[in-house]
Structures are given as structure tokens and as C-alpha cells.
């Protein structure tokens with residue numbers, strides 16, 4: 001089966017990977033500029049292990065997205081350190097962080113924005129464009145669309161897909177460069193229970209491939225399905 005093929009290739013490559021691809025130590029995030037400084041994480045620690053799913057839970061505005069962006073190196077914390085495969089981001093310049101992120105992390109933001117004028121397959125292949133890898137990644141893109149249950153919809157454009165299906169395309173796109181860490185922001189928000197459960201299933205399947213999943217959600221079913229969770233206050 002196609003899923004098996006992907007899984008085996010992934011496991012072979014990933015057994016040599018760092019057991020903890022992302023680690024946050026003593027992270028504090030403070031936003032200045034408002035009437036008062038807003039501290040949304042204070043001395044926050046997280047070790048994200050390969051092949052597991054960790055869920056950041058908590059009310060809207062509690063800082064889940066902020067932690068995701070810090071973990072993905074898209075934002076610097078006010079203090080504390082982020083490690084990727086054991087290496088501190090504070091020792092890297094912006095170019096190195098970008099290069100390492102491309103190889104390590106797939107990020108799916110809220111809503112998983114897709115390009116309207118492109119098919120699902122073209123959207124999945126988009127991250128391969130800068131390196132001129134579209135042709136060699138096409139089979140993998142098709143495999144990934146199969147994995148997320150959209151093998152028969154790969155020529156559809158986002159406007160022809162449901163919200164849940166678009167979210168699944170965005171997840172496939174985040175995996176196309178052979179990512180080892182999938183960071184996903186509120187993947188089941190605005191979906192009915194059936195579509196939400198499909199997404200949860202796909203995220204769990206992804207961990208079976210050795211990928212570490214960091215997800216922000218207040219969906220109780222997703223929190224239950226995760227291997228571990230942190231409640232943000």
C-alpha cells in the first residue's frame with residue numbers, strides 16, 4: 001500500500017534522527033506596546049519527542065500560537081532557548097534558521113492557507129519550487145495526498161474542496177520536504193466532528209512515521225488523542 005511505502009522510507013531515514021527534534025527551555029514571551037506588558041508564557045519548558053504528538057491546549061488568547069511560532073523559529077522568545085536537534089537557535093543566524101527550518105519543520109497555520117488558482121497537487125508541491133524539486137517530489141506529493149485521503153481529488157482547486165479537505169491538503173504540503181516536525185495551529189477549528197476526527201487520525205498516523213507533531217487546539221478529542229498535552233493559562 002502507498003502508506004506503507006511512505007512509512008518505511010520515512011522510518012529508515014528517521015531512525016538516525018535526534019530523539020528530541022524540538023526542545024524549549026525556560027521560554028518567556030512578553031509583548032510590550034499595550035497599556036501593560038503582556039506575558040503569555042513564563043519559564044515554559046517542552047521536549048517534543050520524535051514519533052509523538054503534543055497538544056498545547058487552552059483558551060483563545062492563552063498563547064498557543066505564540067509558542068508554536070517560537071518553536072518553529074518564526075519568532076524569538078523574550079528569554080529562554082529553543083533547540084532544534086540539540087542545537088540552540090541563538091547560535092544561528094537568520095539564514096541558517098531558515099535553511100534548518102525548511103529541512104526540519106512543516107508549519108500549518110490556522111486555516112492552512114492554500115493558493116486558490118492551483119490544484120491540490122500543485123499546492124502540495126509549492127514548497128519544492130524554490131529548490132527546483134517539483135518533478136522529483138511529484139510522486140511523493142501524490143502519496144501524501146493519498147495518505148490524507150485525497151488521492152482522487154488532487155486535481156481539484158481549493159474552492160472545490162471542503163474546509164476539512166483543504167486542511168488535509170495543507171498538512172500534506174507541510175510534509176512534502178520530508179519534515180520531521182509537523183507544527184499545526186487549530187487544525188480542527190470550524191470543522192464538523194467527522195472531518196475533525198479525520199484530521200486527528202491523520203496526525204496520529206503521521207507520528208507512526210516517526211514525525212513529531214506539535215499542535216495547538218482546544219478540541220477535547222484532539223487533546224485526548226495526543227500523547228501529552230500542556231494547558232496554557
Ligand SMILES: Nc1ncnc2c1ncn2[C@@H]1O[C@H](COP(=O)(O)OP(=O)(O)OP(=O)(O)O)[C@@H](O)[C@H]1O
Nearest residue numbers: 031032038040058059060061062063064065066067
Ligand atoms: N506580535 C504580538 N504583539 C502583541 N501582542 C500579541 C502579538 N501576538 C500575539 N499577541 C497577543 O498575545 C496573546 C496570545 O496570542 P496567541 O495568538 O499566541 O494566543 P492563542 O492561544 O493562539 O489564541 P487563539 O486560540 O485565539 O489563536 C493574545 O492576547 C494576543 O493578542
